[in-house]
Amino acid sequence: MTDSLDRSSVPKIAPGCDLTKLPIGPREGFVLSRIDGVTSIGAIAALCGFPYDEMERVFARLSELRATYFGEAPPWSVPPPPPPESPKPPPVAHRPVVVRSRPRRWSPDELDEPVELEREFKTRILDVFGWLDDLDHYELLGVSRDAERKAIKSAYYGLASTFHTDRHFGKNLGSFKSKMEVIFGRITAAHDILANKARRAEYDAYLLDRDRTKAFERYVAGEDPYEQAFEASIPEPTPVPKPVPEPPPASEPDAPPISTRSAAEEARRSRREALARRLVGSSSRLRTSPAPAPTPSVPAPTPPTAEQSQAAADALRRRYEDSKDNARRSLAKNLVDAANKSLGQNDLLSAATNLRLALNYDDDPALREQYEDVNRRARDTMAETYLKQARYEEQDGKWAAAANSYTKAHEGRPDDALLCERTAHALRMEGRDLHKAARFAELAVQKSPSTADFRVTLGAVYLDAGLFLRARSELEQAAKIDPNSTVIKDLLARARKMAS
Amino acid sequence: MNLRPLFVVQFDRIMALSSGARTNFKITSGTSGNLEFIQPRVDPVERTVVFALGPGADPLQPNTEYRLIIEDSKRAADRLAAFDGAPFEGREVIRFTTGTDPTAQTSNDPQAVDACAAVRALQAKCSGAACHGFDPTGRTRGPTAPAMGLSLVSDDAIDKTAKNRAAVLVQLASEPGGTGEASTKFPYGLPLIAPGASSRSFLLYKILIDSRRKAPLSPSGAVAIPPPHPDLALENPPADPFVRMAAELHARVPGAPMPHDELAPEPGHPGYGPMLLDEVRILRRWIDDGARPCVGTMAGGDAGTDVGADGSVDGATDAAADGG
Secondary structure (H helix, E strand, O other), rough: OOOOOOOOOEEEEEOOOOHHOOOHHHHHHHHOOOOOOOOOOOHHHHHOOOOHHHHHHHHHHHOOOOOOEEEOOOOOOOOOOOOOOOOOOOOOOOOOOOOHHHHOOOOOHHOOOOOOHHHHHHHHHHEEEEEEEOOOHHHHHHHOOOHHHHHHHHHHHHHHHHHHHHHOOOOOOOOOOHHHHHHHHHHHHHHHHHHHHHHHHHHHHHHHHHHHHHHHHHHHHOOOOHHHHHHHOOOOOOOOOOOOOOOOOOOOOOOHHHHHHHHHHHHHHHHHHHHHHHHHHHOHHOOOOOOOOOOOOOOOOOOOHHHHHHHHHHHHHHHHHHHHHHHHHHHHHEEOOOOOOOHHOOOOHHHHHHHHHHHHHHOOOOHHHHHHHHHHHHHHHHHHHHHHHHHHHOOOOHHHHHHHHHHHHHHOOOOOHHHHHHHHHHHHHOOOOOOHHHHHHHHHHOOOOOOOOHHHHHHHHHHOOHHHHHHHHHHHHHHHHOOOOOOHHHHHHHHHHHHH | OOOOEEEEEEEOOOOOOOOOHHHHHEEOOOOOOOOEEOOOEEEEOOEEEEEOOOOOOOOOOOEHHHHHHHHOOOHHHHHOEOOOOOOOOOOOEEEEEOOOOOOOOOOOOOOOOOHHOOOOOOHHHOOOOOOOOOOOOOOOOOOOOOHHHHOOOOOHHHHOOOOOOHHHOOOOOOOOOOOEEEEEEEEEEEEOOOOOOOHHHHHHHHHHOOOOOOOOOOOOOOOOOOOOOOHHHHOOOOHHHHHHHHHHHHHHHOOOOOOOOOOOOOOOOOOOOOOOHHHHHHHHHHHHOOOOOOOOOOOOOOOOEEOOOOOOOOOOOOEEOOOO
């Protein structure tokens, strides 16, 4: 995968690559089936329905296998290696795939720290460390989501051994030591979860929720992959070729007529191809067709005049606009069909997304009403998904992520006091924004003043923020509600001590 | 002499983990054939192989001369060799005569096991905040993520991060969960602590390669330690036999000797210092006794974690951490 990959990049199948023997999963296969050498990644993403980061992962894998490439020619000069006959464990020097296609999150100065590590390894540590919080366990271990247990363990042992500080015993590792330890911890946590059937199932469910909430966030943000795909699928009108100037009077009457006929024939062929490109959206196939041999017996055609060229251009533009309108109507219908299908499968988010997109192409009042209803139901559902996601993150000690998910869940259910309290608790544990934590805790207490636990959370937030008088007051209220709680007694004692 | 004795055969170096097969040791007298033994146990601290009569075997006869015969086996799985691959050469015959007291009792390991002493030793020497203890801030590593995933700070931490947990440094990515001999002449596939099998516990080797412990590795005091097989000798071996032996072991065991002395728990602290010989022996006995908790009964580890009878980690279920 290269850093230059963007939505407009056009992938191509590597020549000589036997696609039937590639060790790939269904996602990679599905994407491969959509590569025609013309369609952009953005359009393929929309066709496949995959999030863009998943497309990046898929193309990273396909590039590694030398199955696809971008640009004029493959960046490698040797033919692709034959795929293994049977599945083999990955090499020891396993590398998280996704990191390489992401921008750097470290300063070049960090690389210059004088430590006893190879520069390449330092780069790798910084790359992985920089993206550590954004990589899921599969990405971190560099395995696919359907990887077998043995592949997970192989990847883990390869990576864990690489990042184990004991491997570099006696060397000055500087600040890289703590980074390696953090990476090792994350790799181990990833392994421990993915190697355990029940925990992996829980994690997969969490990832599914996360994918859904990410899609929802894109939906809320108004990102419209179909729009880009649609635009990409309709070629811009190619400028109509300028009228061929009148041939100058023959200065040499003896010049063979064949050369004049060839030039005219070439101009006609070029115009035909331009028209075909506009209608088909591709030029590569036509370019491979041999040009028809000139027929000496046909008299040379008369070049078009400026008026004729303008008329041809107008006709072409009209055909283009008609083609675009037809495409929009057709797309709207397809989107409504897809929305109805999603509704049948209880996939409200996809349905809402498709309906909203359909409205862009056909602003029908009944369609709008249907969209608004589905949109409301989708948001309700997403609140539940965010809540599940937040609980998993909370259990995993990922407080920043949990705080974010609880906040999103709260947006969907603003009247839920418990959600306010959980959001406050997660924000407090994250420790970055105690003001926001206090606001949520206050909201929870406001909604349910007789719940002692909510007041405890608020008191704890005040304590962390150094607002000891407020903490004491809040915890005294909590103690009145639940006078036997040792937690409240301890916190209250602390608040009184700090306030005095 | 006890008529159901515990046989302890000390060698000049640590024996290989595959050694100790029953076929390597035979006891005969003029009137009896070979006696049945329980599976011998390798003690990496004392460099011994320990075995006893099997439960179905008749006790030794009083006032009888016996011959203990030690010899290598032709079967690859039963080879008698040192940890570095040096083969047991020749055939050793030791003669002994039993006494007259048929009532004396013995146990497989006569010294009492003090689990709390073992846990205390790990706490004192290994469990600083910078090492295999908790990170008190809980910010960078999290409260349950000590150095290299190994925490030796409590029963629970040992249970979760050390027992039956694969030692990453001696695992092969190409053979996850497999066991065997690595190119360094040290076995791979070992767990950090294999309850019941100190000789398969990587943690013990990490401690044994610390050559600062100036004490003879022998219960009886200084024992002559002959040089290793010429093919396995170090280029510049240390003069001190014990230091040389630790160095030989270190040449095979990946990673650093433990405890790290440079990782002081706090500024100005002299460091943890080496694990004393008595502490190592306590740890060895504790592991061979099942590495039981100091207090109460520990909760089970991760679901699915299992250990084989020989202390090997089940390749399908192990988790991992490393350190020492």
